[in-house]
Amino acid sequence: MTRRSHRRERVRRSRLAPRDLVAEALAGVLQRPARSTLTALGTVLGVGTFIAVLGLTGTAASQIDARFNKLTATEVAVNDTGGRDADTVPLAFPQDADRRIERLNGVEAAGVCWQVRLGVEQTVRSSPLAGATSADTRTSVLAASPGFLRAAEARVAQGRLFDTYHDTNRQRVAVVGATTAARLGITTLRTRPAVFIGNTAFTVVGIIGEADREPDLLMSVLVPRSTAEKVWGPPGDQRAHMLVSTRLGAAAQVAGEAPTALRPEHPEYFKAVPPPDPRALRSAVTGDLNQLFLLLATVCLVIGAVGIANTTLVAVMERTSEIGLRRALGARGTHITAQFLAESATLGLLGGLAGTSLGTVTVVTVSALREWTPVIAPLAVATAPALGLATGLLAGLYPAWRAARIPPAEALRR
Numbered sequence: 001m002t003r004r005s006h007r008r009e010r011v012r013r014s015r016l017a018p019r020d021l022v023a024e025a026l027a028g029v030l031q032r033p034a035r036s037t038l039t040a041l042g043t044v045l046g047v048g049t050f051i052a053v054l055g056l057t058g059t060a061a062s063q064i065d066a067r068f069n070k071l072t073a074t075e076v077a078v079n080d081t082g083g084r085d086a087d088t089v090p091l092a093f094p095q096d097a098d099r100r101i102e103r104l105n106g107v108e109a110a111g112v113c114w115q116v117r118l119g120v121e122q123t124v125r126s127s128p129l130a131g132a133t134s135a136d137t138r139t140s141v142l143a144a145s146p147g148f149l150r151a152a153e154a155r156v157a158q159g160r161l162f163d164t165y166h167d168t169n170r171q172r173v174a175v176v177g178a179t180t181a182a183r184l185g186i187t188t189l190r191t192r193p194a195v196f197i198g199n200t201a202f203t204v205v206g207i208i209g210e211a212d213r214e215p216d217l218l219m220s221v222l223v224p225r226s227t228a229e230k231v232w233g234p235p236g237d238q239r240a241h242m243l244v245s246t247r248l249g250a251a252a253q254v255a256g257e258a259p260t261a262l263r264p265e266h267p268e269y270f271k272a273v274p275p276p277d278p279r280a281l282r283s284a285v286t287g288d289l290n291q292l293f294l295l296l297a298t299v300c301l302v303i304g305a306v307g308i309a310n311t312t313l314v315a316v317m318e319r320t321s322e323i324g325l326r327r328a329l330g331a332r333g334t335h336i337t338a339q340f341l342a343e344s345a346t347l348g349l350l351g352g353l354a355g356t357s358l359g360t361v362t363v364v365t366v367s368a369l370r371e372w373t374p375v376i377a378p379l380a381v382a383t384a385p386a387l388g389l390a391t392g393l394l395a396g397l398y399p400a401w402r403a404a405r406i407p408p409a410e411a412l413r414r
Contacts, residue, residue: 026346036347042303043351043388044358051359051376051384058375059367073275074108075213076255078242080235083268090234092269093262095226097242098147100261106250111148111243116141116228117236122198124221126184139180140220141197143228143235149175151245154217157209159189166205167224172231174202177218181207195221200231213243251275309344309395324406333404340400341393348392352385359384 078101080092093112094100101110124139149161154175162173174195176186186193186204194201202223211217242262246254255274259267326336360376367374 040347040351040354042305043348043391044355046298046303046391047352047355047384047388048358048362049355050387051356051380052362054380055359055363055374055376056366058377059363059372062373062375074246074248074251075275076244076246076251076258077273078244078255078258078262079271079273080239080241081269081271082239083266085266085269086239089269090236091229091240092266093240093242097262098145101242101244101254101258102147104254104257104261106247106254107244108247109147109150109245111145111151112225112240113142113144113148113243114235114240115238116143116197116223116232117238118232119198124180124184125196126186126193128196128199128201139183140216141228142217142220142222143225143232143240144222145225148243149222151243152214152217153210153212153245154208154214155210156206159204159206161206161208162222162224167226170226170230171224172200172202172227173205173224175206175208175222176204177208177211177220179218180221197221197223213245305391305395309399336406337400337404340403341396344396344399345389345392348395349385349389351392352388355388356381356384 082089082092091114097112098110101107118141124141146161146163146167154161156175157178159175161175162171165171166173174197176184176195181187181204184195186195186207189204189207193204195204196202202221208217208222242258244254244258252274255272258272259270263269360381363376364374366372
C-alpha cells in the first residue's frame with residue numbers, strides 16, 4: 001500500500017446552487033400562501049404609498065403651476081403709500097385711476113379699493129330699527145371702483161354689479177357677498193332690499209356668489225368709491241390699494257409702469273407688487289407635501305419590515321426540525337441563512353411589485369376623478385420593486401442569522 005493511498009481524502013464541502021436556492025425560497029413562500037400574503041401586505045402598502053405620494057405630488061405640482069399661471073401670475077397689487085406726503089394726501093389714486101391703468105398694454109381690468117372706516121356704533125343691518133338683523137364683526141364695508149370687481153373676477157348669484165354710472169353719480173347702492181347676505185336675511189332682490197350702514201341706506205343691486213381673486217368679498221359689503229368718499233370721506237388708517245388683472249406674461253411690465261401711469265408727477269406715492277415666481281412657490285409647496293407623505297410611506301415600510309421579520313422568525317421556530325435535518329445532511333449555516341434571506345427577499349419583492357401597481361392605479365384613478373393629467377416619474381416606478389426587495393432583505397437578516405445558529409443535534413431532538 002502506497003503512501004498516497006494512506007492520504008486522507010478531503011470531503012467536498014456542500015454547495016447550494018442558485019437555482020436550488022430560488023426553488024427553496026419559492027417553496028417556503030408558497031407553502032403557506034395566506035400567511036405569505038398577509039406578511040407582504042405591509043410592504044405592499046409601503047411601496048404603494050411611496051408611488052402614490054410621488055405621483056400625486058407630481059400631478060398636484062402641475063396643477064399648482066396651472067393655477068398660478070391663471071391667477072397669481074397675472075395679478076399685480078398697487079399700494080397707496082403716499083410717500084413723504086402720506087399725512088397730507090390720504091388718497092393718492094386719481095378719480096380716473098381705473099382708466100389710466102387699463103390703457104396699459106396687457107391689462108385686462110383694474111380697480112381701487114379700501115376698507116371704510118366706521119364709527120364704533122355704526123354696524124351693517126338689514127333695517128334701521130333697533131334689534132334688526134345685523135352682520136357680525138367680520139363683515140367689512142369696502143369702497144371699490146367698478147374695475148375692482150372686474151379685476152377680482154366677481155360673479156353675481158343674483159342681480160348685477162354696480163358700474164361706472166353708479167360710481168360717477170355717487171349712487172347709494174351696494175353689492176353684498178353671499179355669506180353676508182345670508183346673515184342679513186337677504187334671500188332675493190325682487191323686493192329691492194336695502195342694507196343700513198349706520199343710519200345710511202344702500203339699495204342692494206347684487207349678491208356676489210363667487211370671487212376667484214378675492215374670496216373675502218363674500219363676507220363684505222361693497223359700495224361705489226365716490227359714494228364712500230361722499231359719505232365717510234377718504235381712507236383712514238388702512239390706505240387704498242389697486243388690484244390689476246393682466247394677461248399672462250405682462251404682470252412684471254405692468255408693475256413697472258403702473259406708478260408712473262397713475263401719477264406721473266408723483267410715482268413715489270405708489271408701490272407696485274409683481275406676482276411671486278410660481279416655480280419657487282411650487283417648490284416650497286411640493287417640498288412640504290413630499291416630506292409629509294414620504295414620512296407616511298416610511299412608516300408603512302417599517303411596519304411591513306416588522307411584519308416580514310416577525311413572520312420569518314416564526315417560520316424559523318416552526319421549521320427547526322427541517323433545519324436540523326438539512327444541517328445533518330450537509331447543509332452549512334450559510335446555506336440556511338441564504339434560504340431564509342431569499343424567502344424574505346421574495347416576499348419583499350412580490351410586495352414591491354404589487355405595491356407599485358397599486359400606487360400607479362391610485363394616481364391614475366385620482367387624476368381621472370379630478371380631471372387632471374397624471375404625472376408619474378418612470379425612475380420611481382422602476383426603483384420601487386427594488387425598495388420592496390431591500391425591505392425584505394433587511395427584515396430577514398435577524399431570523400436568518402437565528403436559523404443558522406441552531407445546533408443540528410438540538411434541532412433533530414425537537
